[in-house]
Amino acid sequence: MSRPTVELDFFGLEKENAARLRAMEPKSSIRGIQSAISRIDPQLLKSVFAGGAGSAVFRPSAPVGESSRLVLSPPPSPLPVLSPASSKTGNESPPGTAPLTIFYQGMVTVFDLPQDKAEAIIKLAEDVNRVSQQEGLLEKFNEDLPMARKKSLQRFFEKRKERLTALGPYEGEVEVRKEKTRKVAAATDVVTASNF
Amino acid sequence: MSVERRERATKFRADVYFFFNYYFPRRGPAAALDWIQRPLPSSEKGCLRRLLIWCSPLVDILLRDLVLILGSTAGGASRRRLGEMERQSLNRVMSLGISDLALECVMGYIDDPRDREAVSLVCRKWYRIDAITRKHITIAICYSASPDRLRRRFPRLESLKLKGKPRAAMFNLIPEDWGGYAGPWVCEIADAFNCLKAVHFRRMIVQDADIGVLVKARGHMLQALKLDKCSGFSTDGLLLVARSCRCLRTLFLEESSVTENDGEWLHELAVNNSVLETLNFYMTELRISPQELELLARNCRSLISLKISECDVSDLVGFFRTATALEEFGGGSFNDQAGEINRYERVCFPPRLCCLGLSYMGMNEMHIIFPFAASLKKLDLQYTFLSTEDHCQLIQRCPNLEILEVRNVIGDRGLEVVAQTCKKLRRLRIERGDDEQGPEDEQGRVSQIGLSSLARGCPELEYIAVYVSDITNAALESVGTFSKNLCDFRLVLLDREEMITELPLDNGVHALLRGCTKLRRFAFYLRPGGLSDVGLGYIGENSNNIRWMLLGNVGESDLGLLQLARGCPSLQKLELRSCCFSERALALAVMQLPSLRYLWVQGYKASPTGKDLLAMARPFWNIEFIPPRQDIGDHEFEDRRGGVESQAQILAYYSLAGRRTDCPETVIPLYPPA
Numbered sequence: 001m002s003r004p005t006v007e008l009d010f011f012g013l014e015k016e017n018a019a020r021l022r023a024m025e026p027k028s029s030i031r032g033i034q035s036a037i038s039r040i041d042p043q044l045l046k047s048v049f050a051g052g053a054g055s056a057v058f059r060p061s062a063p064v065g066e067s068s069r070l071v072l073s074p075p076p077s078p079l080p081v082l083s084p085a086s087s088k089t090g091n092e093s094p095p096g097t098a099p100l101t102i103f104y105q106g107m108v109t110v111f112d113l114p115q116d117k118a119e120a121i122i123k124l125a126e127d128v129n130r131v132s133q134q135e136g137l138l139e140k141f142n143e144d145l146p147m148a149r150k151k152s153l154q155r156f157f158e159k160r161k162e163r164l165t166a167l168g169p170y171e172g173e174v175e176v177r178k179e180k181t182r183k184v185a186a187a188t189d190v191v192t193a194s195n196f
Numbered sequence: 197m198s199v200e201r202r203e204r205a206t207k208f209r210a211d212v213y214f215f216f217n218y219y220f221p222r223r224g225p226a227a228a229l230d231w232i233q234r235p236l237p238s239s240e241k242g243c244l245r246r247l248l249i250w251c252s253p254l255v256d257i258l259l260r261d262l263v264l265i266l267g268s269t270a271g272g273a274s275r276r277r278l279g280e281m282e283r284q285s286l287n288r289v290m291s292l293g294i295s296d297l298a299l300e301c302v303m304g305y306i307d308d309p310r311d312r313e314a315v316s317l318v319c320r321k322w323y324r325i326d327a328i329t330r331k332h333i334t335i336a337i338c339y340s341a342s343p344d345r346l347r348r349r350f351p352r353l354e355s356l357k358l359k360g361k362p363r364a365a366m367f368n369l370i371p372e373d374w375g376g377y378a379g380p381w382v383c384e385i386a387d388a389f390n391c392l393k394a395v396h397f398r399r400m401i402v403q404d405a406d407i408g409v410l411v412k413a414r415g416h417m418l419q420a421l422k423l424d425k426c427s428g429f430s431t432d433g434l435l436l437v438a439r440s441c442r443c444l445r446t447l448f449l450e451e452s453s454v455t456e457n458d459g460e461w462l463h464e465l466a467v468n469n470s471v472l473e474t475l476n477f478y479m480t481e482l483r484i485s486p487q488e489l490e491l492l493a494r495n496c497r498s499l500i501s502l503k504i505s506e507c508d509v510s511d512l513v514g515f516f517r518t519a520t521a522l523e524e525f526g527g528g529s530f531n532d533q534a535g536e537i538n539r540y541e542r543v544c545f546p547p548r549l550c551c552l553g554l555s556y557m558g559m560n561e562m563h564i565i566f567p568f569a570a571s572l573k574k575l576d577l578q579y580t581f582l583s584t585e586d587h588c589q590l591i592q593r594c595p596n597l598e599i600l601e602v603r604n605v606i607g608d609r610g611l612e613v614v615a616q617t618c619k620k621l622r623r624l625r626i627e628r629g630d631d632e633q634g635p636e637d638e639q640g641r642v643s644q645i646g647l648s649s650l651a652r653g654c655p656e657l658e659y660i661a662v663y664v665s666d667i668t669n670a671a672l673e674s675v676g677t678f679s680k681n682l683c684d685f686r687l688v689l690l691d692r693e694e695m696i697t698e699l700p701l702d703n704g705v706h707a708l709l710r711g712c713t714k715l716r717r718f719a720f721y722l723r724p725g726g727l728s729d730v731g732l733g734y735i736g737e738n739s740n741n742i743r744w745m746l747l748g749n750v751g752e753s754d755l756g757l758l759q760l761a762r763g764c765p766s767l768q769k770l771e772l773r774s775c776c777f778s779e780r781a782l783a784l785a786v787m788q789l790p791s792l793r794y795l796w797v798q799g800y801k802a803s804p805t806g807k808d809l810l811a812m813a814r815p816f817w818n819i820e821f822i823p824p825r826q827d828i829g830d831h832e833f834e835d836r837r838g839g840v841e842s843q844a845q846i847l848a849y850y851s852l853a854g855r856r857t858d859c860p861e862t863v864i865p866l867y868p869p870a
Contacts, residue, residue: 145773145774145798145799145843146691147628147688147690147691147721147748148364148367148368148369149367149368149628150366150367150627150628151366151367151368151451152366152451152479153578153603153627153628153630154368155479156555156578156579157630159556160556160581160630163556
């Protein structure tokens with residue numbers, strides 16, 4: 001089935017989280033999520049979100065190839081539970097906690113967590129992300145460690161530069177020699193030119 | 197304890213036992229005496245044999261005579277025959293054994309630390325006597341022992357050398373606050389070391405207060421004070437030294453960072469001291485006036501070595517005239533002013549001067565050296581403004597040169613001149629020039645050509661350190677063939693040229709190590725592809741005597757490191773930089789190298805947690821980690837030099853003092869656990 005059969009917008013994807021998700025994971029597969037959800041038994045889904053509890057894990061019948069990224073969508077407010085039945089059955093989240101939904105390699109997990117715990121999990125995921133980026137950088141650097149210079153010589157070169165810039169252009173040692181070689185070169189040019 | 201040490205100790209014990217229980221009783225006192233009186237070989241074994249001889253009970257009686265005999269040359273000057281009465285007392289004493297006093301006298305003649313080690317392992321008595329007669333100790337990394345332990349082990353120490361920061365600190369790779377504080381050591385010295393006359397701190401943090409404590413307790417006896425590449429003190433500390441240490445013969449401050457509060461210290465030194473022989477504040481920013489130097493020369497008639505910070509050489513005319521005993525001078529500066537061409541013509545160097553290094557000297561002033569260039573034994577041109585041609589002109593006048601230090605501006609042409617002229621050359625250092633925008637001089641490149649000529653021309657070479665721009669296997673083979681006296685070889689392949697004539701250098705390094713059997717220190721810094729794993733294996737197989745190694749950009753995989761670690765039986769200190777080895781391989785290598793006591797690594801396959809490093813955890817082995825700086829990402833393309841210091845480092849060393857307690861934030865001790 002190419003078209004998603006479930007048309008209910010459980011997570012307000014099109015509206016609220018679409019923008020957030022796009023910001024976090026621009027290439028991420030909203031379509032993928034939708035297709036994952038589309039394979040979920042709607043009854044099961046309904047009951048879980050009605051209960052709004054614990055860690056119910058879904059496994060779609062067919063694996064979703066696209067999104068194996070960890071997508072966290074912490075809702076600042078509770079998820080919009082669309083089934084009117086849920087609000088009635090009243091298995092609501094414990095006070096002070098909110099559902100945290102995790103999409104990972106075709107699995108959807110929901111947890112009821114207080115704000116700080118949710119933030120901790122998100123930070124952990126971000127850290128892992130950053131470390132693996134850094135590893136790449138470290139490898140690059142490991143291959144490219146520039147040769148270090150000896151302190152004493154480095155100081156000498158800096159002082160030499162200072163002395164050369166302090167003196168005028170025709171007074172420094174190196175400058176004089178460069179001048180000489182330039183003059184010699186110019187003279188030879190003249191000679192060769194005069195042959196013609 | 198390494199295998200080699202154990203074997204030496206066992207053999208020594210066997211020798212001693214043999215002498216007492218077989219040779220002496222069987223051959224009798226006369227034969228033994230005769231054996232003792234024979235001239236001794238000067239080889240290393242001779243030292244042990246001397247000890248053997250000294251331990252004979254005859255020493256008690258013949259103490260004075262034996263001192264005379266052994267004090268004379270191997271040609272054997274005074275031979276003394278025992279009279280009958282002495283032979284009788286000899287027999288009597290034989291049964292009583294050796295006296296401690298005799299042993300003490302004996303051990304005083306043994307200087308080599310490895311022989312001393314062997315001696316101390318024979319038995320408890322000998323251990324004690326070695327302990328109280330040991331004169332000098334070098335502690336290669338100050339955190340490997342505690343000051344208290346040193347005091348208990350060698351209470352009568354006369355000379356102490358301590359090293360703090362890793363060698364990489366000379367290349368700006370170690371954070372300034374890494375550690376190496378002299379404080380705790382100075383306190384112990386002040387408390388307990390009543391015989392200490394010479395102190396040498398290298399790459400350590402020494403504060404004015406520490407100097408204060410030291411000179412208050414030992415100032416009246418201190419003969420040598422060396423604050424070598426140290427930091428943390430000011431001229432106030434120097435003032436204390438100048439006022440309190442009247443018998444100071446050596447004051448060495450080279451390359452230390454000294455805060456300048458005033459210039460009085462030199463004046464005080466000149467006024468309070470009359471026995472100074474060596475004064476060195478080369479490569480410091482200390483400001484002094486030439487008049488004070490002249491005063492020093494007047495008061496210290498034995499001054500033979502002076503190396504100073506910047507001070508115009510034309511102002512030193514008075515000093516040079518006064519310091520008639522001077523043999524070594526370094527530093528100063530030249531300031532060519534337009535219109536004062538003859539400014540340095542008046543400079544006349546002391547007659548015995550044979551070691552020279554003049555900072556900022558250029559082509560126009562070079563000729564002031566010519567009159568005595570032929571008597572120069574040591575020449576330092578690292579901080580001059582000379583071109584390749586200038587080097588050629590100068591060096592061809594120095595046939596007696598033994599030590600030469602230059603930058604690679606000397607070029608292959610200059611090395612050719614060295615090879616033809618300096619036949620007595622023992623030490624040559626060729627440093628890296630300022631090649632930020634290409635070489636300093638068009639000819640300022642050293643390559644396989646120069647290296648080969650050098651090896652062929654200077655057979656006495658013991659130390660070669662060179663930054664090359666190009667290299668071949670044949671050049672290294674030449675070194676292996678001709679430089680048979682080489683003890684220290686360091687080669688760095690610069691990274692400016694894209695194409696190197698011949699890489700990898702497996703065969704070359706193989707030949708070099710096979711040929712230079714006396715090599716004890718070895719550095720090989722290349723580029724990826726410079727040495728294969730096979731080459732590393734060659735190094736491992738052929739480094740029997742090498743104690744220190746620096747390897748950079750060598751090998752292709754972990755296998756190479758493991759092959760290296762299978763050999764290198766004497767390797768005590770290993771520095772690795774910019775290699776591709778994993779933590780696991782590093783740990784394995786450490787566990788395999790039998791003599792390794794110190795490891796420094798920067799640039800390796802780091803893991804996020806570093807847990808593979810703990811595979812090398814073992815008792816008494818400290819493992820420290822300097823993590824990379826967090827802002828690596830920001831500087832990725834902009835400031836690459838910032839990336840150098842920021843790379844992670846591993847430092848591991850044997851320690852009897854346990855975990856460091858004074859680590860800054862930048863140093864993380866991984867093992868032992870707190």
